[in-house]
Amino acid sequence: MAKKFACSDVVSGCSWSTIAKDESDLxxxxxxxxxxxxxxxxxxxxxxxxxKSKIQEV
Ligand SMILES: [Zn+2]
Structure with a gap:
């Protein structure tokens, strides 16, 4: 499972998001x-x- 994080979940107004192969890479x-x-x-x-609470598995 890849891990996904969207910055807007923590910082309102930031459109950055990322997907990584594991949590340390993320x-x-x-x-x-x-x-x-x-x-x-x-x-x-x-x-x-x-x-950490906002990381999603994709
Ligand atoms: Zn950001």
């Missing part, structure tokens, strides 16, 4: 996006918890 992509687009060098725990 988090890698999310952290790159968060760094470049949302200026988060590290993702705060509360955001990470929200992200």
């Amino acid at each position: 988090f890698h992509k999310i952290s790159e996006h968060a760094k470049h687009v949302h200026k988060m060098d590290t993702i705060p725990d509360e955001i990470l918890t929200k992200v």
Whole structure:
């Protein structure tokens, strides 16, 4: 099962989404996006918890 995440589930107004082969690959992509687009060098725990709750299997 691939994993999918849509940023708008956590950050309203952001249209970015991604699909990855597993959760670690997904988090890698999310952290790159968060760094470049949302200026988060590290993702705060509360955001990470929200992200985890929004990950879908596709
Ligand atoms: Zn975003």
